[in-house]
Amino acid sequence: MLTSAPHRIQRVELRDIVKRFPGVLANDHVNFEVQAGEVHALLGENGAGKTTLMRILYGLYQPDEGQILIDSRPVTIESPADSIRHGIGMIHQHFMLVPSLSVAANVALGLRSTREPLLDLEVVKERVRQLAEAYSMLVDPDAMLWQLAVGEQQRVEILKSLYRGAALLILDEPTAVLTPQEVEEFFVTLRRMADEGHALIFISHKLHEVLSISDRVTVLRNGQVVKTLKTADTNRQELARLMVGREVLLRVKRKPVQLGPPRLVIQDLWALGDKGLPAVRGVSLEVRAGEILGIAGVSGNGQRELAQTLAGLRKATQGRVLIDGDDVTGWAPDRLIAQGLSYIPEERMEDGVIRDMTVEENMMLEDHGRPPFARGIFLNFSAIAEHCDRLIGDFEIKTPSRRTPLGNLSGGNIQKLILARSLSRTPSVLIASQPTRGVDIGSTEYIHQRLIAQREQGTATVLISEDLDEVRNLSDRIAVMYEGRIMGIVERDEATVEQLGLMMAGVPMEEAAGQTG
Amino acid sequence: MIQDLLAPAVLIGIASSGIRLATPYLYATIGETFGQLSGVLNLGVEGIMLMGAYSGFYVTFKTGNPVLGLLAAIVVGGLMGLGMAIISVTFQAEQGISGIGVYLFGLGMSDLLFQKSLGTVETVSGFQPVEIPFLSQIPVLGQIFFRHNLLVYAAFLLVPVAWFVINKTTWGLKIQAVGQNPAAADALGVSVSAVRYATVTLGGVLSGIAGASLSIGLLNVFQQNLTSGMGFIAVALVYFGGWSPVGVLLGSLLFSLVNALQNWVQVLGIPIPSDFAVMMPYVLTILALVFAVRKVTQPAALTKPFERGEG
Numbered sequence: 001m002l003t004s005a006p007h008r009i010q011r012v013e014l015r016d017i018v019k020r021f022p023g024v025l026a027n028d029h030v031n032f033e034v035q036a037g038e039v040h041a042l043l044g045e046n047g048a049g050k051t052t053l054m055r056i057l058y059g060l061y062q063p064d065e066g067q068i069l070i071d072s073r074p075v076t077i078e079s080p081a082d083s084i085r086h087g088i089g090m091i092h093q094h095f096m097l098v099p100s101l102s103v104a105a106n107v108a109l110g111l112r113s114t115r116e117p118l119l120d121l122e123v124v125k126e127r128v129r130q131l132a133e134a135y136s137m138l139v140d141p142d143a144m145l146w147q148l149a150v151g152e153q154q155r156v157e158i159l160k161s162l163y164r165g166a167a168l169l170i171l172d173e174p175t176a177v178l179t180p181q182e183v184e185e186f187f188v189t190l191r192r193m194a195d196e197g198h199a200l201i202f203i204s205h206k207l208h209e210v211l212s213i214s215d216r217v218t219v220l221r222n223g224q225v226v227k228t229l230k231t232a233d234t235n236r237q238e239l240a241r242l243m244v245g246r247e248v249l250l251r252v253k254r255k256p257v258q259l260g261p262p263r264l265v266i267q268d269l270w271a272l273g274d275k276g277l278p279a280v281r282g283v284s285l286e287v288r289a290g291e292i293l294g295i296a297g298v299s300g301n302g303q304r305e306l307a308q309t310l311a312g313l314r315k316a317t318q319g320r321v322l323i324d325g326d327d328v329t330g331w332a333p334d335r336l337i338a339q340g341l342s343y344i345p346e347e348r349m350e351d352g353v354i355r356d357m358t359v360e361e362n363m364m365l366e367d368h369g370r371p372p373f374a375r376g377i378f379l380n381f382s383a384i385a386e387h388c389d390r391l392i393g394d395f396e397i398k399t400p401s402r403r404t405p406l407g408n409l410s411g412g413n414i415q416k417l418i419l420a421r422s423l424s425r426t427p428s429v430l431i432a433s434q435p436t437r438g439v440d441i442g443s444t445e446y447i448h449q450r451l452i453a454q455r456e457q458g459t460a461t462v463l464i465s466e467d468l469d470e471v472r473n474l475s476d477r478i479a480v481m482y483e484g485r486i487m488g489i490v491e492r493d494e495a496t497v498e499q500l501g502l503m504m505a506g507v508p509m510e511e512a513a514g515q516t517g
Numbered sequence: 518m519i520q521d522l523l524a525p526a527v528l529i530g531i532a533s534s535g536i537r538l539a540t541p542y543l544y545a546t547i548g549e550t551f552g553q554l555s556g557v558l559n560l561g562v563e564g565i566m567l568m569g570a571y572s573g574f575y576v577t578f579k580t581g582n583p584v585l586g587l588l589a590a591i592v593v594g595g596l597m598g599l600g601m602a603i604i605s606v607t608f609q610a611e612q613g614i615s616g617i618g619v620y621l622f623g624l625g626m627s628d629l630l631f632q633k634s635l636g637t638v639e640t641v642s643g644f645q646p647v648e649i650p651f652l653s654q655i656p657v658l659g660q661i662f663f664r665h666n667l668l669v670y671a672a673f674l675l676v677p678v679a680w681f682v683i684n685k686t687t688w689g690l691k692i693q694a695v696g697q698n699p700a701a702a703d704a705l706g707v708s709v710s711a712v713r714y715a716t717v718t719l720g721g722v723l724s725g726i727a728g729a730s731l732s733i734g735l736l737n738v739f740q741q742n743l744t745s746g747m748g749f750i751a752v753a754l755v756y757f758g759g760w761s762p763v764g765v766l767l768g769s770l771l772f773s774l775v776n777a778l779q780n781w782v783q784v785l786g787i788p789i790p791s792d793f794a795v796m797m798p799y800v801l802t803i804l805a806l807v808f809a810v811r812k813v814t815q816p817a818a819l820t821k822p823f824e825r826g827e828g
Contacts, residue, residue: 058704060704060825079706080703080704080705080706081705081706084705084706090704092704094700095701096698096700096701096704096705097698097701098693098694098697098698098701098702099697099698099817100693100697101690101693101694101697105690106701108687108690109690109691109694109701109702109705109707110691110694110702110705110706110707111687111705112687113687116687117686117687117688118685118686118687119685119686119687119689119690160705
């Protein structure tokens with residue numbers, strides 16, 4: 001399975017690309033260009049059209065209008081196979097890997113073998129080793145994919161593209177799954193690839209990453225190019241403004257709040273993950289009234305299972321949970337809600353709302369059985385209507401009416417609805433899991449302000465997020481979770497990115513503090 | 518009476534007929550393994566087996582040549598597999614439901630054709646046992662393993678062949694990838710549809726042969742619902758065998774031995790009500806699934822149609 005020597009691409013140009021989906025103009029006459037040796041960042045909010053544009057370049061979608069030129073030659077790219085042939089590789093947000101196969105088999109998939117129809121994995125392994133060494137990306141070609149950490153899986157993805165002779169690499173939000181240290185290593189690899197003459201497109205909505213790795217930035221908003229500019233000539237504030245279309249507060253203001261007694265107490269909590277292995281392994285935490293406790297960590301380290309266990313959706317195998325002094329371990333969600341718990345789930349479309357029901361019905365999912373919204377077995381529609389209209393106004397939820405099917409709302413507005421539902425009963429404890437993931441900057445800003453304001457009501461909040469900036473901005477204290485355990489809890493003012501990053505990689509707190517201090 | 522079962526001649530008889538009875542299970546399970554590995558659950562195996570059994574029998578009855586009968590079963594099985602592929606891959610129908618449709622079609626159609634063309638139960642001279650020189654003369658083992666018809670030998674040869682194809686060829690790699698992560702395979706230029714069409718059609722061919730191995734190999738008759746649930750047991754055995762040819766071989770042997778045992782229980786007149794004896798394989802199916810399923814990793818995309826650009 002030896003591939004042709006990587007042919008160089010000097011310049012790839014997308015001209016006047018238009019792509020329509022039913023009801024949406026995803027790309028509106030977009031012009032974009034990338035050259036060999038540069039990292040060109042494509043910046044924009046979710047839904048700005050970044051991924052659509054790149055999927056067109058990779059042959060996953062066909063443009064309705066426009067042209068793709070490689071080294072000034074117009075080309076048609078009808079499938080991923082075509083784009084691979086042209087020397088284009090794409091690293092997807094969700095890895096395109098087969099977990100039950102080895103690294104080498106994943107690389108070999110879809111390639112012609114040197115001894116067709118038989119596999120030639122030995123040849124593949126040798127070449128993977130060479131490539132891995134050349135770009136200093138350590139990967140064992142014999143390892144089974146499911147055994148690899150997420151960062152390693154990403155390296156396999158990149159090797160897969162390089163193996164196929166990719167001269168242009170499209171990286172779709174590649175840092176979302178990495179710790180800060182891994183991001184640094186990853187950027188070194190990207191630089192090296194660019195220096196060797198590869199062209200790289202870096203899709204992101206994280207401003208500081210774009211600023212630190214790219215040579216040029218193109219900002220997309222609502223399917224249109226706002227501007228392409230040299231990274232050296234811009235700054236965070238300008239990029240944020242271009243991306244959102246108005247001035248943005250990058251940091252929320254926090255009023256100091258007097259902390260009350262502990263409202264949520266977790267003692268040595270254990271729970272199993274989906275595969276039947278312990279995912280939460282002896283977590284003990286205390287959250288006080290008026291406090292936000294942030295839980296940072298790379299995804300898949302038990303945060304999801306912890307949130308579900310606290311919300312009553314997963315059984316605790318050991319340990320206790322107390323809310324306001326009452327032992328609520330093993331309570332079903334409806335009792336927990338009655339006890340004052342609110343939960344903003346990570347998978348909002350799956351666990352948080354019902355797409356085909358109306359805004360109003362979704363708003364009432366948790367409280368419809370309680371007065372004043374229910375009288376006996378009957379629903380009190382006037383009370384429900386009044387409540388919903390008030391929340392829609394209070395929380396700035398953009399919807400034509402409370403009777404609109406929820407599926408018609410944007411992600412940000414759906415998240416605001418869940419927030420409204422959770423906060424409307426002034427919870428004693430709030431579990432907020434990835435509250436702004438996939439949400440536009442405007443809504444994120446609003447949700448952050450609300451979570452901060454909720455402290456003044458005496459709510460004890462657990463904020464679980466993979467976005468380290470979010471955790472650092474909002475939390476009073478930051479706990480880092482790694483492999484189901486809490487590696488330590490750092491006070492807000494003492495937390496540095498380096499220390500948190502080391503803890504996210506499994507280094508205990510004291511040691512991490514020592515290494516960076 | 519029970520001790521009669523332990524007489525050497527009887528034990529050899531049970532083992533030998535166990536090997537023979539494994540034949541239809543082997544063809545059907547290996548065919549279904551290919552389909553399921555690529556992500557398509559074909560519940561219509563039973564119906565395809567019935568059509569294969571009928572067409573194989575009818576052509577053999579008319580021509581006197583079981584090889585032609587086998588070819589007919591292959592063509593009919595392949596066409597039905599292709600039909601299932603069209604329904605589940607191109608039209609993306611719910612696989613559990615469409616498979617039941619294929620089963621009911623095969624059940625009804627094979628009986629209709631049987632009633633119209635033959636009307637009564639006839640017998641044919643199907644594939645005859647072939648004693649393998651020297652090997653068949655080995656005491657005990659020769660009797661158990663080397664005095665069967667060609668379809669039996671071929672079924673057992675299919676196991677290593679299938680293992681090799683799945684694990685050592687580029688096509689096998691594509692099958693596994695398409696069943697585990699079709700989006701990944703697609704992104705690397707593998708045609709998910711082409712792979713699934715091929716595996717489901719192959720599964721149909723092998724199911725057709727499985728049916729023929731009954732009607733012109735083991736029993737040499739055809740009647741309504743000849744397979745009586747073997748196709749469904751085969752689907753269960755694929756889960757039991759953990760989607761590996763060796764696993765389905767073990768499962769097939771387990772079931773055929775239990776079947777052989779219950780036959781001999783009846784032959785010897787051991788005073789167990791025959792209904793209980795007949796029940797054994799089915800009870801075993803349920804038990805096997807209860808205890809086997811959880812351990813293995815099933816193809817992640819099993820029963821899920823693939824459409825580009827969803828994720």
